[in-house]
Amino acid sequence: MKKKRPTLQDVAERVGVTKMTVSRFIRKPDQVSDSLRDKIQHALDDLGYIPNRAPDILSKSKSHAVGVLLPSLTNQVFAEVIRGIETVLEPEGYQTMLAHFGYSQELEEQRIATLLSYNVDALIISESQHTLKAQKMLENAGIPVIEIMDSTSTSPLNIIGINNSAAAREMTQTMINHGHRNIVYFAARMDERTLQKIAGYKQAMTANGLTAAVKETQSASSFTLGAKFLEEVLSEYPNIDGIFCTNDDLAIGALYACQKKGLRVPEDIGIAGFHGHDIARAMVPLLATVVTPREEMGRLAAQQLLKNIHGEARHASVIELAYEIECGESIRKIQIKKN
Amino acid sequence: MKKKRPTLQDVAERVGVTKMTVSRFIRKPDQVSDSLRDKIQHALDDLGYIPNRAPDILSKSKSHAVGVLLPSLTNQVFAEVIRGIETVLEPEGYQTMLAHFGYSQELEEQRIATLLSYNVDALIISESQHTLKAQKMLENAGIPVIEIMDSTSTSPLNIIGINNSAAAREMTQTMINHGHRNIVYFAARMDERTLQKIAGYKQAMTANGLTAAVKETQSASSFTLGAKFLEEVLSEYPNIDGIFCTNDDLAIGALYACQKKGLRVPEDIGIAGFHGHDIARAMVPLLATVVTPREEMGRLAAQQLLKNIHGEARHASVIELAYEIECGESIRKIQIKKN
DNA sequence: CAAAGTGTTGTTAGCGGTAACATTACCACA
DNA sequence: TGTGGTAATGTTACCGCTAACAACACTTTG
Missing domain, CATH: 3.40.50.2300 (Response regulator)
Known part of the structure; x- marks a missing residue:
């Protein structure tokens, strides 16, 4: 028994004009005579008319x-x-x-x-x-x-x-410049952009005669994944002294995990993220990151x-x-x- | 000179039937004769037909x-x-x-x-x-x-x-139970939910004979706002020993600010957030928070x-x-x- | 005073689908 | 052989709005 939405026709009937006039009132009120305006406006409000875009789209x-x-x-x-x-x-x-x-x-x-x-x-x-x-x-x-x-x-x-690849290359180089050598890349959700970043990272590593190493997963990134990766990477790459993460979530998760294990950042392990979320600028230590617009x-x-x-x-x-x-x-x- | 999107009519003409037949083919292919199916499918692909929902919506x-x-x-x-x-x-x-x-x-x-x-x-x-x-x-x-x-x-x-108010009341009580007394509420974006939470916080404070105090702003919350509030509140309420924030962003920002100032959390100041974002479970110290679904x-x-x-x-x-x-x-x- | 505006309202058609009904061709069966 | 059934396709009308054009009642003007 739900009533349908009122149409222009319904409004027009109530006023005693054609729907065209009502349509005009809505779009070009000055083309409608003074005497009708009030009546139409009233009927519109009264019925709670809401325009329907479907005909126009059609x-x-x-x-x-x-x-x-x-x-x-x-x-x-x-x-x-x-x-x-x-x-x-x-x-x-x-x-x-x-x-x-x-x-x-x-x-x-x-x-x-x-x-x-x-x-x-x-x-x-x-x-x-x-x-x-x-x-x-x-x-x-x-x-x-x-x-x-x-x-x-x-x-x-x-x-x-x-x-993305240039950005990753540049950040990797920055880490290298700051004394990090055995930098591992943390990747998740292997989409095109992640692949680009990995390529940039590898370029920088190779250009500096260093060995690239990537930890990756298909699943989505998260703080907890960053912590998990950190755990694993410590035994897989005992010499690790740097981590470059495909985004800030992983980086922050890894950083917290370091703090829990008593690893000093950046002295023992340098950590960098990607994207530059607000939190990177508030946390202790301030997170190195690629700020993207x-x-x-x-x-x-x-x-x-x-x-x-x-x-x-x-x-x-x-x-x-x-x-x-x-x-x-x-x-x-x-x-x-x-x- | 951009060509319009092909319609059922266009497809039908190419095949030599009416659009109704093409429409049937799309929705109920078994009502169309074998001999036509291939032809129609071909024309559809060929023209790159994409259905138009507007008529149906209308x-x-x-x-x-x-x-x-x-x-x-x-x-x-x-x-x-x-x-x-x-x-x-x-x-x-x-x-x-x-x-x-x-x-x-x-x-x-x-x-x-x-x-x-x-x-x-x-x-x-x-x-x-x-x-x-x-x-x-x-x-x-x-x-x-x-x-x-x-x-x-x-x-x-x-x-x-x-x-929201019950949740805020309960969290405030939990902070009180853990020995916090001079708890200040950090609020931002004073919408209905925030007001509800403040009400709950005040109830708990009053019920315990404590004095409620709220720091608030109309602007949106952020990590940096949490840090700013923390700075200000230390001089405004020198006895402060707890902060309950209207969301995790403020809480985390405040927590980092404490760390920078050398204030111990929770010994000097207890901090609780609201919503329970993933990061709350990864950070050091683990953030107390109301986990919402x-x-x-x-x-x-x-x-x-x-x-x-x-x-x-x-x-x-x-x-x-x-x-x-x-x-x-x-x-x-x-x-x-x-x- | 007729012709030509001007301002206001009405009429018609069409956008692209589909439901509902109509038509056609063909076959089976009495 | 004619009747009825069925499968395949066609025809019509409609959803709600608006562009384009038509109609009408007044004015204005030459």
């Missing part, structure tokens, strides 16, 4: 919604990206349609189709290995698409991201999309954002002069 | 999307709630439409209308003070609505949440909505989830026997 294929497709929501990083996106879209009256695909290519393909089926006006998608069909859908979608996270992606889409990435992506939606030229572009090596206390084993 | 007023309306995305807590929601909705083929309103009642009202204008099939909304109009919209929406976060809400909607709250809300959508009776109900007092090292000043 006839114009514009939804005023933007699809955001990410591998996972478990990750703090993506939460911040989303925030950046929403910060920009919301004041512009755009709705965010969120989806994730749990790092599965097939699911990603499905999600893309789903988002498109809602007629999203644009798509923000995390860099990843797309299926052929997914790639084709994105190219033929006829809407702006931006791939975020990795500036070195070879995708033909618009790209906004950072150079996560929220900014979301903001820029959203801004770019809005421009494209509003008809600005859509030549595929690559925007590489800067990261920052934050040389926190956790790796400052020896003082060095600026190189 | 004619059935069902979108297979669920609106999620939260005050903010800055908050880690909400990120986890969202994850819980998505965990349930995504496998069921429901899309999440995310919106936030920055703690503004007017914006909240607008967002509700927007989500409804997309014909969402259900709505999950964070407990908050709604405007009258918002309240009315929610009640008349004709779709399941669940309010989450606070089980003591007086709203007439379905509710899933925890009892954030992700579960999202999951349950989503499950309940799905049931309602599928026609199950929709009598307004209140589900109060359990929290857990985690008596971490950070408040264990004196050993006590179990009360």
Whole structure:
């Protein structure tokens, strides 16, 4: 017995005009005579009319919604990206349609189709290995698409991201400069970005005549995983004197585990993280980390999309954002002069 | 010159049938003759047909999307709630439409209308003070609505949440039991839940003949804010020997600040947080905190909505989830026997 | 005073699917 | 051989809104 939502027709009948007049009142009130305005407004309020976007989406294929497709929501990083996106879209009256695909290519393909089926006006998608069909859908979608996270992606889409391998290389070099030699990389969730970082780490190690070693798992990172890795690595690599983690969670977990075992950071083991979450700047010792512009990435992506939606030229572009090596206390084993 | 997305009509023309046949092929392939199946499938692939939900949404007023309306995305807590929601909705083929309103009642009202204008099939909304109009919209929406976060809400909607004031009262009592007396409450972002917690804290303090004191700010909480509060509070309340924070961020920030100042935790100052993020279980000392079922709250809300959508009776109900007092090292000043 | 505005409201058609009903072709059986 | 059944496909109408055009009642103007 639930009553349906009132339509323009319902409002119009109550006032004694056609729905067209009511429609005009809502969108261009000055085209409606004074005598009707009050009556219509009254009927609108009275019935609790809420516009229905479906017809408009159907006839114009514009939804005023933007699809955001990410591998996972478990990750703090993506939460911040989303925030950046929403910060920009919301004041512009755009709705965010969120989806994730749990790092599965097939699911990603499905999600893309789903988002498109809602007629999203644009798509923000995390860099990843797309299926052929997914790639084709994105190219033929006829809407702006931006791939975020990795500036070195070879995708033909618009790209906004950072150079993960360069960042990892630089941080590894920084650790080496500070006297760390036997640095082990802690990796989790072996996605494209993690692989990039590992590559950068290995480059730096090799360039310095050092041996690279990676501890890895497919599962997601967490504080407790960092602690677990630390336990294991101590027996696997007894000479270890440095740990570079694929993100801050692992690093902080490892750091706490060191504290519990009485290992001094950075004297016995240097520890560095990745992403530069707020906590890295508050903790003791301050965590060395690569500060990445996560929220900014979301903001820029959203801004770019809005421009494209509003008809600005859509030549595929690559925007590489800067990261920052934050040389926190956790790796400052020896003082060095600026190189 | 961008080509429009192909429609069923386009596919049908290529095959030489009507769109109805193609529509049938997609939904009930066994009603289409063998001879056509291959041809249609081919045309579908060839044109890269992607279904369009708009017509269906229009004619059935069902979108297979669920609106999620939260005050903010800055908050880690909400990120986890969202994850819980998505965990349930995504496998069921429901899309999440995310919106936030920055703690503004007017914006909240607008967002509700927007989500409804997309014909969402259900709505999950964070407990908050709604405007009258918002309240009315929610009640008349004709779709399941669940309010989450606070089980003591007086709203007439379905509710899933925890009892924030009871939780705060209990944690305060636990700190008192462990020998803390001059406990100051650190509050941020003075929303309904924070006010509830403060009330619970005050009850416990008063019940024990102690004086309540609250440090507060309208801005969002963060690690650095916790550190800042700690600095200030030391001069404002020289006798302070305990801090109860409205969330873990503040608590951890304060704890680090103590470590930097050489204050011992819990001997000099006991510190407790709220929510029980993963890090609380990894850090040194282990943080006392109220563990709340954030992700579960999202999951349950989503499950309940799905049931309602599928026609199950929709009598307004209140589900109060359990929290857990985690008596971490950070408040264990004196050993006590179990009360 | 007719022609040409002007301001206001109405009418029609269409967006892309699908439910419901109609049609057609073919076959089986009395 | 005609009747009825069935499987495959087609036709029509509708969901709610708005662009485009039409209609009407007044004014204004030459």
